[in-house]
Amino acid sequence: MSRKLSWGAAVALVAVTASVTVSLTYVYAMKSFNTKVADINERQAMYTKLSEIDQKTRQDYIGSVNEKELNDGICAGYAAGLGNSQAKYLSAEKYKAYLNGSxxxxxxxxxxxxxxxxxxxxxxxxxxxxxxxxxxxxxxxxxxxxxxxxxxxxxxxxxxxxxxxxxxxxxxxxxxxxxxxxxxxxxxxxxxxxxxxxxxxxxEQTLTSSMINGNVAYLKISAFTDSNAEQFNNMLAARIKQGASGIVIDLRSNSGGSIRGMAEMLDTLLPAGNTVSYRDKAGKTTVQYTSGPNTVNLPISVMINRNTFGVAEIFAADIKDYKKGLLVGERTAGLGTKDEVKPLSDGSAIILPVADYLTLNGDVFSGKGIGVDIEKELTSEQQALLVRNQLKGDQDPQLQAAVSALIRQGASVEKAPGTENAPVNSNAAATE
Missing domain, CATH: 2.30.42.10 (PDZ domain)
Incomplete structure (x- = not known):
């Protein structure tokens, strides 16, 4: 008797479990369906509104409609409506120029x-x-x-x-x-x-170097390109051969650029490990670049400011997270998204942020920026001179702080910080 009851209970339990599973699946499916229906309804409302605007314009507008310019304007408006400064629409002409300029x-x-x-x-x-x-x-x-x-x-x-x-x-x-x-x-x-x-x-000239304060290698990088890593390595090797006891890397107002070129420079400076990682919409983390075991064993200071963008922020973050050097200046811009160009069928394209770049600790810095170890701001007058490449070393508190940071890290600097009169000038700096 009891055996029959246990079999019956088991059957009932299976039935209940199946019922609950079906119910949960149904609830999830309905929720997914309702979300999709809501999305479809919203998109339909957008198309309807756009059609209404188009109808009234063609009916009453006294000017002429250039169909190509109208279509490009609609697409540009869609990209702008995403509310993300990195999202951009490129007309066929602009996309062609973009490909040439890349x-x-x-x-x-x-x-x-x-x-x-x-x-x-x-x-x-x-x-x-x-x-x-x-x-x-x-x-x-x-x-x-x-x-x-x-x-x-x-x-x-x-x-x-x-x-x-x-x-x-x-x-x-x-x-x-x-x-x-x-x-x-x-x-x-x-x-x-x-x-x-x-x-x-x-x-474009994006990389220059000079020797400051007697024996400090100063390298200014205004943007990263696919090929300037080799130039960076040659300049750095020449400065080390000249007796550099420390390295100052100036990334102030660096516009970003090639992720590959930046990663190749980090490979020279950092020990073995991950250097560039990103997390996509699905939450998947991908390691894009790593560094090898060889590294430069000299103290490093990296100067950054609020106009340091994109891949330059990754460079600064890695130097900081690997404890390879100190960051000097101001918090960076906070533009840390991986952007992809999506070609469209008519020869145009749209640029979309598709992932967030991460620090070594897995943190997203987009919208927040990279903080400094030594905060030092410029006055408005000093900033105006810096922008014009006219700020002399003895008038640049960020450069002086960067050299002092090398001394804190053990560098033996021949001259006291701030005694150099040469301007921090990408045109005037001596190059190798």
Missing amino acids: SEKSIGVGIKTVQDKDGNMEVIEVTPGSPAEKSGIKKGDTIVSMDDKEIVRLTYGDALNKLDGAAGSKVKFGILRRQNAAGPSAEAKAALLSITVTRAEYA
Whole structure:
């Protein structure tokens, strides 16, 4: 009798378990279904609204509709609506230019500018060998117009975009050049020049080095490229051969760039281990790059600021997390996403952040930035000089703090920090 009851209980238990399983599966399925239906309804509402706008525009708009520009504008608006500054839509033309510009060389004019107090473009750097240099544009020139349109009417951002373009295309600059008249009491005079530049391919200068404070190797990296790791290694080896007792790496205002080039530089500096990892939408962590066992056994200081972006932040974080050196300056920008270009069927593309880069400890730094070991800020006047590559070593508290940090790590520096008069200038610094 009891045996029959136990078999019956077992059957009942199986039935109940199956029922619960089916119920849970049903609940999950319904929840998933409802989510999908909600997504479909939301997308349908978006399409309906867009169709309504299109219908009313074509019915009553007094202007003409350029279908291509309209489609590109809609797609750009979608990317902007994601609320992520890294998400961008590229028209077919811009995507083609992007592919051309992703090589080691750029196509355009070859200058760097800042916006002056009048809204014009002050030239702070002319790339050696660039079309701008060959056409006679000089550091310190002020661009007041492009193709006979005033910069203040174009807006500074639009003017920046017009510096690059197809090889062989021309751009006409209206340039204000200040010249000192002869004589001790003479006042500076300004001449308005017209210079036409033919856009062409040129190699950007992203890495320079010099010896400061007698025996400190100073390396400035403005951006990482696929090939400048070899140049970095050669420069560093030359400085070590000269007797460098410590290394200062300047990543201030580094715009990021090639993850591979950055990882290859870390391979020179760090011991064996992971250097670049990211976590995707599904929560999967992938190790993208590692370093080998060889390392440089010298104290290192890395200078960073609020304009240090992307892969440069990974570089700084790894130096800090491996306890290979000290970070000096200000917290970085906090743009630590892995972005991928997704080509579209009509030749255009969309750039989407698809994963978060991680620190060695597995932390996401996007939106937060990388903190420093030694905090040191510049005044607004010092920052203006730094941007223009005119800040001298004895006027740069971040550089002085970086050299002092080497001493804290055991470096024997020949001269006291701040005694160097040479400007921290990517153009003026001696290179190997």
